[in-house]
Amino acid sequence: MFAIVGTVPEESFPLSTGEVSLDKDKLCIQGRSVPVNRGTPALMAAAIKVCQIFNTEPPFGYLIGDIGLGFGSKKLYEYLIQNIPSQLKIITFHYLQPDVDWHNRILFALEECASRPILIADAGFMYMAKMSGEANAYDLFTPDVGELAFLADEKAPHPFYTRGFILQEENKVPDLITRAYFHQNAPRYLLVKGKTDYLASESGIIETVTKPATPALEAIGGTGDTLTGIASGLIASGLDIEKACIAAAKVNRLAGYYANPTPASQIIEIIQYIDKALKQVL
């Protein structure tokens, strides 16, 4: 079972669980729908596209409304702790209100699974994993350069507090990766998205992906979410983590290239090209 956990920006959206599907530019779950504009719906949409191509089971979603007050996230944490499916194989955590205590309770609950699932985190849940000192319990994080600097700063509890001497520049990525692993604030694999995408482990940089280069993608909200979604979907479809991450970086860049975007483009325009990009890369 492949699960994705996150939030949607509608306060009244109730806790919804079940297989997720796409209906044009809407994500559907448990009879409800939500626009795919960025955040967890974008991640789920990208993962659905991958599962469709591989003809594997669609992701199982855990979604709730939260606009930053954390009430929805807390309800979702509570539900997950009580209802972790024992057959879970891979779980991706995404936009959730950072709370170290709840994070640790979820990690404990995951130990109840029949076998240890592959753990992927991005966005708020990745912040929590690092903040709680448990980053190395995870298999994959997908930070951008700013978030990587936060992982590399052993003192920062949130990217907002990354100290100024830890430079958040593209050409510093290899140093930041080394520093993040040195302080044990990185998981088994790091997929760093940016002008160059880097796949790294504790042993160093495994591979970089630089083409095609579409600078406008950096400004578009959701391009990191689709990368995490594609990587998660490929892992859930049977690829090993290294191959999945390298392919995901290529697919995400290619889909972005096909969309011929400007910095004003929206993520749904790119998601539409994931199938085409995936067929070309694989």
Add this chain to the structure above:
Amino acid sequence: MRLLQALKRKIFKSSPKLEQKSGRGFLLFEHTSDVIRAETLLKEHGWQIRVMGPPPEVRTGCDLVIEFPLIEELNILRTLRQKGVHPLQVVPVNSPLLTPVDLFFKKDFGDYLMVRAANMKLTVHKLTLTIVNVSGGGCPDVPYLAKEMVGKHLSKSPAPRDIGHTLCAYALQLAYEEMKKQCLP
């Protein structure tokens, strides 16, 4: 003698700082949005306050605190209470507080300008000053802020500090202020 004078200078130079540090406390709130409201309110009343990161012993996740002169505690609490803002705790500062990010990265895309503060990016169409994208961040109000801000004129968009609730919203506020400095007269 010279050594004695140097020591004297050092003592006289550092003691006011020490005094200032020991005389400061911080206000702890339940939500970052409460911190943002309190900050606005206290600054409007002319208090010397700073928004900072909490020390590890009270950190729960997405946190900010307000550092303030302890001697003004009663007046500050009264001002907040009158406006319905209630801190969870008042704690003296006895270890260094974390300083929020103050570096900005700008990227010029020709027709568009992007400003990044910490993990948050804001992009504006230079000619029309319309906000065209919000990206980055990880707290759940980021997609909400994007929904509320994208498509609006930079001067008419709601400010992240007014509708956001987390540190990501606060970082976006910094990017938003920097963008206004760059683009608005």
